[in-house]
Amino acid sequence: MTSSNSYTVLYVDDEPNNLLAFKSAFFRYYTILTANSAAEALRLLAEHPVQLIVTDQRMPQMNGLELLKTVKEQYPDIMRMIVTGYSDLSVVMSAFNDVGIFHYVLKPWNNQELRIIMDNALTKYRLTLENERLIQQLTESNTLLEVRIQERTNELLAKNQELKQLNKLKDKLFSIISHDLRSPIASLMAFTKLYMEEQNFTPEEFTTVIGQMNNTLGDLSSMLHNMLSWSREQMNQTPSVLSHFSLQSTMESHLAAYKLSASQKQLSFQIDWPSDPLVVYADADRLSVVLRNLISNAIKFTPVDGVITVKLENKDHEVIVSVEDTGVGISPENIHKLLARQELVSSRGTANEKGTGLGLMLCQEYLADLGSSLHVQSELDKGTRFSFALPLSLTSQLQTVAV
Numbered sequence: 001m002t003s004s005n006s007y008t009v010l011y012v013d014d015e016p017n018n019l020l021a022f023k024s025a026f027f028r029y030y031t032i033l034t035a036n037s038a039a040e041a042l043r044l045l046a047e048h049p050v051q052l053i054v055t056d057q058r059m060p061q062m063n064g065l066e067l068l069k070t071v072k073e074q075y076p077d078i079m080r081m082i083v084t085g086y087s088d089l090s091v092v093m094s095a096f097n098d099v100g101i102f103h104y105v106l107k108p109w110n111n112q113e114l115r116i117i118m119d120n121a122l123t124k125y126r127l128t129l130e131n132e133r134l135i136q137q138l139t140e141s142n143t144l145l146e147v148r149i150q151e152r153t154n155e156l157l158a159k160n161q162e163l164k165q166l167n168k169l170k171d172k173l174f175s176i177i178s179h180d181l182r183s184p185i186a187s188l189m190a191f192t193k194l195y196m197e198e199q200n201f202t203p204e205e206f207t208t209v210i211g212q213m214n215n216t217l218g219d220l221s222s223m224l225h226n227m228l229s230w231s232r233e234q235m236n237q238t239p240s241v242l243s244h245f246s247l248q249s250t251m252e253s254h255l256a257a258y259k260l261s262a263s264q265k266q267l268s269f270q271i272d273w274p275s276d277p278l279v280v281y282a283d284a285d286r287l288s289v290v291l292r293n294l295i296s297n298a299i300k301f302t303p304v305d306g307v308i309t310v311k312l313e314n315k316d317h318e319v320i321v322s323v324e325d326t327g328v329g330i331s332p333e334n335i336h337k338l339l340a341r342q343e344l345v346s347s348r349g350t351a352n353e354k355g356t357g358l359g360l361m362l363c364q365e366y367l368a369d370l371g372s373s374l375h376v377q378s379e380l381d382k383g384t385r386f387s388f389a390l391p392l393s394l395t396s397q398l399q400t401v402a403v
Contacts, residue, residue, distance in 0.1 A: 038062035273312035293359035302327035322387035
């Protein structure tokens with residue numbers, strides 16, 4: 001090590017001549033502080049950063065060993081050395097064992113030898129601090145690495161869980177394909193075969209068969225559309241196309257499309273919305289899938305002579321869209337499953353219509369794309385209300401202000 005006065009050495013001795021001799025010998029190499037008592041030394045240590053303390057052993061009130069014990073407790077990083085004029089083996093042993101001194105020096109000292117010893121002590125001081133710094137860096141790096149590994153592990157676990165859920169959904173889709181789609185196709189084939197073999201249908205029987213075929217085709221079309229939409233959504237193959245459009249017009253067109261299905265079960269639509277257009281800026285195709293599924297579900301799970309209420313409410317620069325029925329309702333357990341989007345909840349409608357649960361899952365995913373979410377309120381045997389909110393476009397907001 002190259003000595004420099006960037007290191008501070010404190011020398012403690014009750015003899016003024018010794019203090020002067022020490023400072024004169026070493027001030028060129030170190031910053032030297034001197035103290036004529038242990039109390040003075042402790043005061044200086046409290047006021048100045050010191051790297052090495054060298055103290056005489058024999059001093060009144062508090063001797064060198066006692067001082068160094070205190071220094072070790074209060075300033076453990078400071079290197080410690082003791083100077084003694086007596087070859088007292090017990091003092092030397094205590095200095096090493098109890099105080100942990102770096103070296104002891106006999107009076108009178110040799111300046112050159114003492115400087116080498118102090119240089120070595122300061123080298124050890126520097127290396128010790130450097131090692132502590134490196135250990136701290138290593139500890140922090142290890143901690144950071146552990147955090148990153150844990151984060152990555154959590155990500156992988158989440159991805160793995162997501163893959164498991166997708167596999168479950170895939171299996172469910174295969175089940176839909178193998179059973180829920182095959183069954184209506186088989187029914188259609190049976191109807192056509194019956195018609196071909198039995199040419200003497202009465203008009204009433206023919207109307208019944210055609211109605212059943214129409215219902216079957218409707219279920220089949222709805223399932224196919226939802227399956228295709230869901231598969232595109234999972235593969236991110238459906239880009240968002242945003243536009244301004246009136247919710248009333250969109251809702252009217254969907255209600256008109258389901259008018260026949262509703263009339264077959266003697267269901268009535270009640271609409272509740274303002275006369276002024278409620279214009280939103282959204283993906284019309286995604287919203288159409290949502291509305292179509294909510295209306296279809298309401299028809300499917302509402303018994304004969306039921307009522308389906310469609311409401312659009314302008315509230316705080318948003319439009320609250322709700323579809324409410326007087327149907328069979330949904331149990332709290334199934335509501336939780338629906339909102340968790342972790343499994344498909346299939347059930348039969350009031351006219352034995354097939355429900356796979358895929359439509360509601362698709363609604364939630366599309367609403368999430370639109371920055372919204374699906375809310376469900378339901379009571380068994382009384383009905384269900386599905387609702388979601390969309391921000392009104394600036395056009396509608398300005399119209400509201402103008403009114």
